[in-house]
Amino acid sequence: MKPLRKQHLVTWRVLAVLLPAGIILAWISVPEKISQSLLQPASSSPLPVVLRKAVSRDYSIAIRSNLDTSLLQLEWINGKILQYPTATIYADDGITKSIGELKLIGRIEARGKWYFPLDSTFKYTSANRLILYDFIHQQVIDTINLLP
């Protein structure tokens, strides 16, 4: 039992290095995104002004703002149930090639209405295109062009 006790201690000394290293490495590798509060209500009310929008058979999407455009919001309404249980939305700036480098807006489920806060850069950059991405199978589900 004496060697086993030592083995336990050595194992945890190794884990004391590996676990924080793994957590920190994973954390700093998280794609750039906008922070949100925990348990954001799915039915949070939409902002009044529609700046851009896109409508398809499967979903209706809009970039909304308040009257002075100090607050921006992405509205995503699933019309049909998505074929994908969960998917992420990225803002495509038209320059970046890799999905991992794009700005992550949020994650949606197969059905429902979703509202995500956007930062002010969406007013000035060409955030006219969104990418819906299946992060489990690593494939683009759809590319959506937003029109004024």
Next chain:
Amino acid sequence: MSVSYSAVGWNRQKKHYDWFIFGFCVLYLIIFILVTAVFNPQYTFETVLIRSTATLAIVLLHVILAIGPLCRINKKFLPFLYNRRHLGVTMFTVALIHGSFSIFQFHALGAVNPFVSLFTSNTQFNSVSQFPFQALGFFGLVIFFLMAITSHDFWLHNLSPKVWKTLHMFVYLAYFLIVLHVMLGVVQYETNPVFVIIMFTGSATLISLHLIAGTREVKKDSQAFDVRKDGFVYVCEVKDIEDSRAKIFCAGKERIAVYKHEGKLFAIHNVCKHQGGPLGEGKILDGCITCPWHGYQYLPHNGQSPPPFKERVSTYDVRIEGSKVWLNPTPYAEGTERNGAVVL
């Protein structure tokens, strides 16, 4: 201890323990589902089930891994250790529900075999943020499966406690895989930091507990004793040992428990034959040294389990000179009768 074979040696404590685990799991799942229904009513039942079982399994895993060091630090936690294996099997069952539903929801609805899809749909092993995190969870689950099926005393006896314990140390590898499964999975796609905070706090707590307990134990093992010519070492004063209790000394290769019982001191090997529990941290019940982990019993004067049980541990010579207790760390054969030292 059981004379005849039974799959699980149920007793009152085990039933209470298991009902408590069951009640906690059910309550957790109900609360999770209700909170989700209020705040995110659009989630499908499968999604809620996957998430609720994932978080429950992680909570249980942290509790399981904290019980060992907590018991080393404070004996009050020993009741949690008693039936820890049932807690482990519960955690595996919950994790299996999470894994099964995840594979079904994300991989079983296409033309490709779900297990092939699990390992081939994402092969970006060179990326951190896009790493195939599901494979990590799968391998963690495989380790939990192996641990769950070998958790019964049948395997403990057939593999020997040492091999069994070494095998079950793979839980640490599984824990590492699960932490990375969360960090490289959901954390990469969530827009709030709550998962990072939970995982970091959980890991930091476990690391601290294990390092504190482990360092204390190894320090006890490396305590130096001066050996006299007759082979005896001074270990403590007679008054330092409470009635029906023991003090533990690592004077030789292994730890020795010196018990005070009915006006005598007896010394036996500290390691229980069942799961390697610390006999010196137990007490004497019904005239028998009783292991604090699972209640295995040994007679103080010969280290034998009372008939019809056959477990035996080594005994040692102990001597009292004045008020000082002297111990000879050379073991006698397991089950050898010793007279003990009379306390005057």
